[in-house]
Each structure stands twice: as structure tokens, then as C-alpha cells.
Amino acid sequence: LASQAEKPKVYKGLEGIYVTETRLSYIDGLHSKLYYVGYPIEALAKNSTYEEVAFLLYFLRLPRKDELDLFKALMAEARELPEDVLNVVKKMVSLKAHPMDILRTAVSYLAAYDPEVGVNTPESNLRKSLRILSKAPSIIAAMYRFSRNLDYIPPRKDLSHVENFLYMLHDKRPTEFETKVMDTIFILHAEHGMNASAFASLVTISTLSDIYSAVVSGIATLKGPLHGGAAEAAYYQFKEIGSPDKVEEWVQKALASKRRIMGMGHRVYKSYDPRAKIMRELDGEIAKIYGGEPKLLYEIAIKLEEVALREFAEKGRMDIQPNIDYYTPIAYTALGIPPEYFTTIFTASRIVGWTAKAMEYLKDPRLIRPLDLYVGELDKEYVPIDKRG
Amino acid sequence: LASQAEKPKVYKGLEGIYVTETRLSYIDGLHSKLYYVGYPIEALAKNSTYEEVAFLLYFLRLPRKDELDLFKALMAEARELPEDVLNVVKKMVSLKAHPMDILRTAVSYLAAYDPEVGVNTPESNLRKSLRILSKAPSIIAAMYRFSRNLDYIPPRKDLSHVENFLYMLHDKRPTEFETKVMDTIFILHAEHGMNASAFASLVTISTLSDIYSAVVSGIATLKGPLHGGAAEAAYYQFKEIGSPDKVEEWVQKALASKRRIMGMGHRVYKSYDPRAKIMRELDGEIAKIYGGEPKLLYEIAIKLEEVALREFAEKGRMDIQPNIDYYTPIAYTALGIPPEYFTTIFTASRIVGWTAKAMEYLKDPRLIRPLDLYVGELDKEYVPIDKRG
Numbered sequence: 207l208a209s210q211a212e213k214p215k216v217y218k219g220l221e222g223i224y225v226t227e228t229r230l231s232y233i234d235g236l237h238s239k240l241y242y243v244g245y246p247i248e249a250l251a252k253n254s255t256y257e258e259v260a261f262l263l264y265f266l267r268l269p270r271k272d273e274l275d276l277f278k279a280l281m282a283e284a285r286e287l288p289e290d291v292l293n294v295v296k297k298m299v300s301l302k303a304h305p306m307d308i309l310r311t312a313v314s315y316l317a318a319y320d321p322e323v324g325v326n327t328p329e330s331n332l333r334k335s336l337r338i339l340s341k342a343p344s345i346i347a348a349m350y351r352f353s354r355n356l357d358y359i360p361p362r363k364d365l366s367h368v369e370n371f372l373y374m375l376h377d378k379r380p381t382e383f384e385t386k387v388m389d390t391i392f393i394l395h396a397e398h399g400m401n402a403s404a405f406a407s408l409v410t411i412s413t414l415s416d417i418y419s420a421v422v423s424g425i426a427t428l429k430g431p432l433h434g435g436a437a438e439a440a441y442y443q444f445k446e447i448g449s450p451d452k453v454e455e456w457v458q459k460a461l462a463s464k465r466r467i468m469g470m471g472h473r474v475y476k477s478y479d480p481r482a483k484i485m486r487e488l489d490g491e492i493a494k495i496y497g498g499e500p501k502l503l504y505e506i507a508i509k510l511e512e513v514a515l516r517e518f519a520e521k522g523r524m525d526i527q528p529n530i531d532y533y534t535p536i537a538y539t540a541l542g543i544p545p546e547y548f549t550t551i552f553t554a555s556r557i558v559g560w561t562a563k564a565m566e567y568l569k570d571p572r573l574i575r576p577l578d579l580y581v582g583e584l585d586k587e588y589v590p591i592d593k594r595g
Numbered sequence: 596l597a598s599q600a601e602k603p604k605v606y607k608g609l610e611g612i613y614v615t616e617t618r619l620s621y622i623d624g625l626h627s628k629l630y631y632v633g634y635p636i637e638a639l640a641k642n643s644t645y646e647e648v649a650f651l652l653y654f655l656r657l658p659r660k661d662e663l664d665l666f667k668a669l670m671a672e673a674r675e676l677p678e679d680v681l682n683v684v685k686k687m688v689s690l691k692a693h694p695m696d697i698l699r700t701a702v703s704y705l706a707a708y709d710p711e712v713g714v715n716t717p718e719s720n721l722r723k724s725l726r727i728l729s730k731a732p733s734i735i736a737a738m739y740r741f742s743r744n745l746d747y748i749p750p751r752k753d754l755s756h757v758e759n760f761l762y763m764l765h766d767k768r769p770t771e772f773e774t775k776v777m778d779t780i781f782i783l784h785a786e787h788g789m790n791a792s793a794f795a796s797l798v799t800i801s802t803l804s805d806i807y808s809a810v811v812s813g814i815a816t817l818k819g820p821l822h823g824g825a826a827e828a829a830y831y832q833f834k835e836i837g838s839p840d841k842v843e844e845w846v847q848k849a850l851a852s853k854r855r856i857m858g859m860g861h862r863v864y865k866s867y868d869p870r871a872k873i874m875r876e877l878d879g880e881i882a883k884i885y886g887g888e889p890k891l892l893y894e895i896a897i898k899l900e901e902v903a904l905r906e907f908a909e910k911g912r913m914d915i916q917p918n919i920d921y922y923t924p925i926a927y928t929a930l931g932i933p934p935e936y937f938t939t940i941f942t943a944s945r946i947v948g949w950t951a952k953a954m955e956y957l958k959d960p961r962l963i964r965p966l967d968l969y970v971g972e973l974d975k976e977y978v979p980i981d982k983r984g
Contacts, residue, residue: 216614218961219963224604224968225605225609226968228970229970231969232969232971241969270980271980301707301708304706306808307707315687317700318686318697318700323693399966400965400967402798406795410795410815412821413822413823414819414821415818422703423799423815427798429802431802432801432802433804473962474966575608575610575789576611577612578613578617578952579613579616581616582633588638589657591659592660594659
């Protein structure tokens with residue numbers, strides 16, 4: 207018992223442990239609030255664009271018009287991909303690689319083409335971040351096109367970030383509403399505290415590695431189904447349920463078999479995820495405008511939320527509520543994006559959060575080097591191989 | 596003051612924080628001790644091989660002869676690289692990419708060729724780990740050869756892991772002594788507690804991402820000069836000093852300008868790194884056998900250690916002592932490995948530690964999701980762009 211008392215505490219999962227200070231975002235998980243640089247997420251989703259939010263996260267203030275114009279031009283300039291990178295994307299698609307594996311590899315490869323590779327000043331880090339941010343949608347559009355045996359559509363410079371992305375995906379300029387939907391998705395995913403992918407990225411930059419490496423770690427981490435994969439899982443869950451009138455029975459079975467409801471619950475939100483609320487409202491509009499599958503998915507989602515929250519409330523679990531991943535599949539479906547690409551779009555948006563955090567950390571960096579607690583035997587005798595039993 | 600008292604503690608760098616339990620390694624940083632699975636590092640360096648140490652870390656026991664033979668055969672089988680991966684390595688070399696960027700990209704790309712991609716059972720994770728472990732030296736040898744305009748030498752199956760690596764580098768089967776030196780380097784770098792790269796890799800696997808992603812995060816993180824880059828920096832430091840008789844003056848200048856001595860000091864070791872002691876002895880043998888540059892570097896290193904430790908002791912800094920990176924450059928030089936590849940070899944060895952840790956964590960995983968402390972303003976008003984000052 208004495209030795210047990212001396213055993214150090216192990217903070218598995220690091221729940222509740224603060225690892226750095228930030229001015230980027232604040233999540234009030236008890237009161238359904240999220241702020242980027244002090245601005246409520248609702249105001250940004252309503253009024254802003256992804257480029258403006260990116261500027262906000264990089265410079266900690268909203269841009270003037272001339273600044274935003276320059277920033278957008280810089281991003282638009284950087285959209286093109288080297289042919290060799292496109293060839294690797296094509297090859298990986300032909301090998302049926304996971305879209306996140308393709309994105310991870312392509313971004314890693316792009317480091318070799320960066321004109322400032324090896325330079326690690328704050329200014330070059332910002333330019334590198336913008337290059338990665340601008341090229342990520344091109345990579346995703348490329349893999350989507352190749353996977354459908356369609357030609358790659360080169361980027362256009364005269365379109366906004368998300369307009370160009372939708373254009374590269376579908377070879378068609380999107381409507382104003384489609385642009386608004388995609389901007390909202392990109393704004394809502396841009397930054398979200400010290401989640402696992404942001405943290406992996408931070409650990410990487412804490413060794414004074416480089417921005418590409420930090421983003422690659424983020425992609426590698428966001429790939430995990432416990433993190434970036436929830437929207438895709440929520441989509442398949444809605445498809446499995448099939449129609450709103452089957453929800454009640456499905457929930458009873460799910461609860462009986464202790465099956466998790468995908469897209470509900472969050473390590474930090476113990477109330478309704480404010481991003482989910484924004485997406486739910488937008489999904490309502492989408493359902494009206496589009497009908498068809500988006501409408502069906504929306505009706506299933508609304509019914510499932512109602513039934514699940516009622517059941518959870520009865521069990522005293524008021525903390526399990528929809529998160530953003532619950533309500534994005536409906537919008538993605540309306541935009542013609544198949545489920546295997548949901549996580550890549552989350553990633554394309556989140557790159558701004560990872561890189562903004564990396565640059566913030568680099569202002570006062572400290573190597574992240576925790577400990578693990580050894581619980582095995584010590585001083586074992588090395589027995590020669592011919593004497594081992 | 597009240598609000599300051601309420602401010603949560605920020606564990607920047609996570610120094611002293613335990614993040615998981617392990618049976619893989621134990622570092623006693625006060626008493627110069629390191630164990631792998633309970634075996635003192637000295638016994639392993641003296642008696643073992645890299646393959647045996649890899650088996651030990653994966654299975655938590657030393658193998659019987661038949662088990663080791665099978666394990667070695669599995670590793671030897673997996674050494675080949677797909678032609679497309681070799682082409683990317685060649686292209687990146689032609690772009691003068693950083694060797695760690697090439698390694699990161701090649702491993703990321705290899706995921707698409709893994710026959711068990713998408714399968715995440717413990718058995719497939721072990722096989723994936725072995726494939727990455729076996730292919731990493733082939734990637735390094737390829738980039739080394741391409742960078743010298745030399746042909747890629749395909750791997751041989753009849754050689755041990757490090758023998759084959761040296762063969763692929765130099766197109767010549769190494770001597771028994773060269774093999775012993777490389778085996779020692781590989782054994783000493785195999786595993787080392789919860790350092791930054793192992794931790795990034797752990798954060799990645801904690802989302803239930805995959806083994807390739809975990810290794811890619813590790814590479815991205817080990818690239819940083821505060822982590823994997825120390826041996827290369829120590830090499831250039833010895834070269835800058837130039838000869839043993841210049842050490843005294845160089846140290847005085849370094850101390851006066853508060854310049855760090857590369858390869859000394861460690862977050863965990865507050866005494867002599869036991870791996871550095873093993874390398875120092877081996878370097879003594881190397882200096883005698885090889886003469887030339889290895890001997891010169893060795894003499895500079897020995898003298899620099901003597902002078903620096905004397906000076907640090909006078910300042911009461913007994914905790915700054917040589918770590919492993921201080922003494923590997925001499926051995927690398929004897930093996931004909933140029934400094935820009937030092938970190939890649941560290942990586943090739945450390946992949947076993949990352950993957951063993953990832954698989955250990957997956958037995959009882961928990962999402963690693965800490966917090967960051969918001970220190971900015973809240974509830975800022977969104978001012979339309981044409982009204983911003």
C-alpha cells in the first residue's frame with residue numbers, strides 16, 4: 207500500500223490539463239459557446255467568409271478591406287499543385303488509398319516544392335501556412351475527380367476559396383447558396399481549442415520542426431475515427447436508419463446493445479455544440495431547397511436527435527448532445543460530396559487552426575516532453591539465446 | 596489577485612506529467628540507467644542485435660532462436676520498396692528536400708501499398724510496423740544513393756537488418772566490426788520513454804488513426820532540431836572547433852556568449868546518459884581502428900567533454916552532461932554516413948519504439964485531448980468590413 211500511495215498520477219488522455227495559453231479560440235462547453243479571437247462563432251458564421259476567418263486567426267483581428275483583398279489574392283495565387291504531386295494523388299487513388307492517407311502524403315510531398323523550405327522565420331511560416339491552406343482543397347478535388355475517372359480541373363484565381371473548391375470538385379461554378387453553405391462549413395471547422403490533431407501538431411512544432419511537419423501530424427491524427435471520422439459515421443448511421451419512422455425502434459435497439467450514437471457527445475461540450483445549432487438551421491434551409499436525400503437525412507437527423515435526447519435525459523445524461531459532425535453530412539450531401547471525403551474537408555478547413563496555433567506557440571516555444579510510468583520488472587538477466595526456455 | 600489565484604495551472608512542455616503506463620522502457624535519469632523491458636541497456640548493447648531488441652519491444656520478452664529466425668526472415672522479406680515510392684524519393688532528392696521530409700513522405704506514401712491498409716487488428720498492426728521498420732533503411736539508402744548520383748541498390752534478404760542497410764548504402768557488405776557499430780547505434784536509439792516524437796505518435800494513435808499515421812507523426816516531430824537534430828549539430832560543432840588544442844578557447848567563448856554546447860544536457864537525464872557512455876567506449880575503438888576523421892572528432896569530443904564538464908561543475912551545473920547525440924557523429928563518420936542523414940538513422944531505429952508504444956496504448960486507448968487556456972478578450976462585436984478603422 208505504501209508503494210501504491212507513492213505511485214505518481216497518470217493523466218491518461220490529459221483530460222482537464224492545460225498545455226498552453228492561447229488567444230485563438232475559447233470554448234465554453236457548459237454554455238454552448240465558441241469564440242474565435244473573442245468573436246462569437248454565430249456572428250462569424252453569419253457575416254464572415256473563410257478567408258476573413260483565416261486572417262482573423264493569423265493576425266488576431268479582422269482585416270480591413272484592402273488587407274482582405276490582398277490576403278485573398280495571396281491564397282488564390284497558391285492554389286496550383288505541382289504535376290508530380292498530382293501524379294502521386296492519382297496513383298494513390300488507383301491503389302484505393304484512404305483519402306486522408308492521400309492528403310497526408312500530398313501535403314508532406316509539397317514541402318519539397320515550397321520556395322522557402324528550410325527557412326523558419328515567422329513571415330515564412332505564415333506564407334507556408336497560406337500555401338498549404340490554399341492547396342489542400344486542390345488535393346481533395348484532385349482525388350475526388352480521379353476516383354470518378356474525371357479530369358483534374360485546374361484552380362481559378364477569380365473565385366473565393368470555397369467557390370473555387372466547389373468549382374474544382376464539380377467543374378461548375380457554385381450558386382451563391384452553395385458557396386454560403388461551404389463557407390459556413392469551413393468557418394465552423396477552422397479552429398477548436400486543443401483537440402487531438404491540434405495537439406499532435408503542437409507537439410511536432412515544439413521540437414522546432416517545421417510547418418509542413420506540423421500539418422502532416424495534424425492530418426495523421428485527424429484521420430482517427432474518434433476525431434475526424436465522426437461525420438462520416440453519422441452519415442452511415444442515418445443511412446442505416448433509412449427513414450424517420452424507423453428512428454424510435456433503432457434507438458431502442460441501439461441503447462439496448464450499448465451502441466454509441468454517432469455525432470453525439472463531446473469531450474469539451476457538455477451542452478449543445480453551438481456549431482451543430484448553426485448547421486442544423488442551415489440544414490433546414492437545405493432540406494427545403496434541395497428535397498431528395500438531403501431532406502430525408504435531415505428528417506432522420508431531427509427525429510433521431512429528439513428521441514435520443516429524450517432517452518438520454520431519462521438516464522440523467524444531459525451531457526450527450528449533437529456535435530457538429532452530426533449535422534454536416536446533410537450539407538455535404540447537398541453539395542455533392544460523398545462520405546469518404548467528409549474528413550478531408552474538415553482537414554482542409556482545420557489547417558488554419560493548426561498553423562495559427564503552431565505560430566502562436568513558436569512565439570514562446572517549449573519542447574513538449576511528458577513522461578510514461580514504467581510498471582514492469584527491472585534488472586532482468588540477459589540469458590544467451592541458446593539457453594532460453 | 597482573486598482572478599489570478601483562480602487561473603488554472605498551465606503545464607507547458609508537460610514536464611513531469613505522466614501520460615500513460617508502459618512496460619517498454621525505464622529511464623532512471625538520476626542514476627544513468629536505461630532499461631528496455633527490464634533489461635539494462637548495457638547488456639543489450641553488448642549481447643543483442645537490433646532484430647532481437649525489436650522482438651523484445653514488440654513481445655515484451657527475448658525470443659527463442661526459432662522465433663528470432665522467423666522474425667528476421669519476416670523483416671528481410673519486407674525490405675523492398677515500390678518503384679513509385681522510389682521515384683518520389685528520387686524526385687525529392689532532385690528538389691534538394693530535407694532527408695526527414697523525404698522519409699516522412701515515403702512512409703506516408705507506403706501506406707497505400709500496405710496489403711492490410713484499412714485493417715487495424717493487433718496482428719495487422721504488428722505486421723504493418725514490421726513492414727515500416729524494414730523499409731525505412733531502404734528509403735534512407737535510396738536517398739543517399741540518389742543524392743550522390745549513384746544507383747539504388749536493391750535489398751538483400753540474406754543479411755541482417757543493419758548489415759543490409761550498410762550494404763544498400765555503400766554497395767559493399769560491411770565488416771563484422773561495422774555491423775557491430777551499426778547494431779549498437781540501432782539498439783541504443785530503439786526506444787526512449789515518452790519523448791516528443793513518441794508522444795506525437797501516441798496522440799495520433801489515440802484517435803484510433805493507424806500505424807502509418809502514427810509513424811508519420813513521429814517522423815514529423817523527430818525532425819525538429821530540439822529533438823532529432825542534435826547529433827548533426829554536435830558534428831558541426833566538432834568540425835567548427837577543428838582540433839583538440841582549440842577546445843579550451845572555444846569553450847570559453849561559447850560560455851561567454853551563452854552558446855549551448857550541442858549534445859549535452861537532456862530533459863530526463865540529470866547524470867551521464869548511459870547510451871553516451873556506451874558510444875564513447877565504442878568511439879574509442881573506432882578511433883584506434885580508423886584513425887583519420889573519426890579519430891580527430893573523437894579527440895575533440897573527449898577534450899570538449901572534459902573542459903565543458905569542468906566548467907559546468909564550477910557553475911554547479913552537474914546536470915549538463917553528454918547525451919547519446921554527442922557521441923554518435925564519430926561512429927556515423929566511420930561508417931561513411933554524412934551528417935544530413937544522422938537524424939534519418941535515429942528515425943529508422945526509433946520506429947520500433949513508436950510502433951511498440953502505439954500498440955501498447957491500443958490495448959487500453961483513450962483519446963488524448965488536453966485544453967488550452969484562453970487569455971484573450973471575449974464577446975467582441977463583429978464590425979462590418981466597410982466600418983473597420
